[in-house]
Amino acid sequence: MFLHPFLVCLVALAFVAVVFWGHRKRSKIEPGSALKQAAEQLEEGVLVIGVDGAPQLMSGPARRLLGWRDGEGLPNPLRRLLDSPTGSLTLKPVVLPGANDQVVEASVLPARSGRRIIILRDIGETMALDATRRDFVANTSHELRTPIAAISGLLDLLEGAEGDYAADLLARAQRRAAALGQMVEDLLSLARAESPDWALRPEAINVSALFEQLNDRFSPLADKNPKTALGFESTVDELEADPSALETVLANLIDNALTHTEEGSVQVSTSLAEDGTLSFWVKDTGSGISSEIAPRIYERFFRGDCCSFSQHSLSQGDKSESRGASTGTGLGLSIVNHLVSRMRGRIGFNSTEGEGTTFQVELPPQGGKTL
Ligand SMILES: Nc1ncnc2c1ncn2[C@@H]1O[C@H](COP(=O)(O)OP(=O)(O)OP(=O)(O)O)[C@@H](O)[C@H]1O
Numbered sequence: 001m002f003l004h005p006f007l008v009c010l011v012a013l014a015f016v017a018v019v020f021w022g023h024r025k026r027s028k029i030e031p032g033s034a035l036k037q038a039a040e041q042l043e044e045g046v047l048v049i050g051v052d053g054a055p056q057l058m059s060g061p062a063r064r065l066l067g068w069r070d071g072e073g074l075p076n077p078l079r080r081l082l083d084s085p086t087g088s089l090t091l092k093p094v095v096l097p098g099a100n101d102q103v104v105e106a107s108v109l110p111a112r113s114g115r116r117i118i119i120l121r122d123i124g125e126t127m128a129l130d131a132t133r134r135d136f137v138a139n140t141s142h143e144l145r146t147p148i149a150a151i152s153g154l155l156d157l158l159e160g161a162e163g164d165y166a167a168d169l170l171a172r173a174q175r176r177a178a179a180l181g182q183m184v185e186d187l188l189s190l191a192r193a194e195s196p197d198w199a200l201r202p203e204a205i206n207v208s209a210l211f212e213q214l215n216d217r218f219s220p221l222a223d224k225n226p227k228t229a230l231g232f233e234s235t236v237d238e239l240e241a242d243p244s245a246l247e248t249v250l251a252n253l254i255d256n257a258l259t260h261t262e263e264g265s266v267q268v269s270t271s272l273a274e275d276g277t278l279s280f281w282v283k284d285t286g287s288g289i290s291s292e293i294a295p296r297i298y299e300r301f302f303r304g305d306c307c308s309f310s311q312h313s314l315s316q317g318d319k320s321e322s323r324g325a326s327t328g329t330g331l332g333l334s335i336v337n338h339l340v341s342r343m344r345g346r347i348g349f350n351s352t353e354g355e356g357t358t359f360q361v362e363l364p365p366q367g368g369k370t371l
């Protein structure tokens, strides 16, 4: 997987080198030559540098990547690359006029008659992906380390403890272990939702049955707080979607709504637009989402300041039971976001601090009928 970009670069170099072979005898490269045409077909930028160090050919993509205009000399990093023995160099960053910053990787290959071929590749996206991967591993390790340290501390204390104190320590260690298990489950769900190999399995879903299932699952959690009512109302009979994905989406939204609603209600409902677009609504009268954290709530591991009223009060039910701690893992909405886009849907929310939040999940119409 990591080799892929290098292989692409190598193939591009080989391709250009083969075409270039036919031109080795000519000192000038004709504007309509096969080499020029071949270079224009490549996504990578191609430059052919003559013995005098001046470019004899610069493909369109190369010009765009370097922001090069006629009459300009080669950028300094490229000159340095040509002065150095054959190899590759990462130019960081090459700024294109009017475009965003780009990170361009340049590789050089010697050619006949003292010429050199330079291949340029935009590696900005690859680098951003690498950075995301690194962050994810770092965050995951950190998040896993915390409960593991807590469990090991509790087990140390348990050694030699007796009676109620020992029972309390044991219960706390068990809750931490369950929270750890939940986190691993969440990570697996996220990895599945992100994986292109994981296919959704849409089937007919009876919405009332789904709501009953969710009600059974969440009413014990809601009942822990007598000041909050949980309700479901559907105007749609049936839809076609992956049942497990849809349930995960709604369960996470309901879990969040209950977690952040001290008093009032959490209402789950549906609506059907004329074009067949089906929306699920999860509306709560809770703490709301502040404008500072609103742009970040779908990020992996992001947790806002938890709860005007503590999750401790709900800590016996559902996901919160296994967490046992006062916060979740911050993966819920990230999973939801991925699943909704895999279902070709959209998610959005409206929130007013102190008044509550409404999440809307919109699923596209399917062949004229409800998705
Ligand atoms: N209905 C809501 N009301 C208020 N804040 C919310 C609501 N839904 C989400 N949030 C905020 O968004 C943050 C991210 O939510 P997310 O579901 O991703 O993580 P989490 O609930 O903290 O943990 P978990 O991984 O267990 O779901 C929450 O920590 C919370 O601050």
Ligand SMILES: [Mg+2]
Pocket: 252, 255, 256, 328, 332, 333
């Ligand atoms: Mg959550």
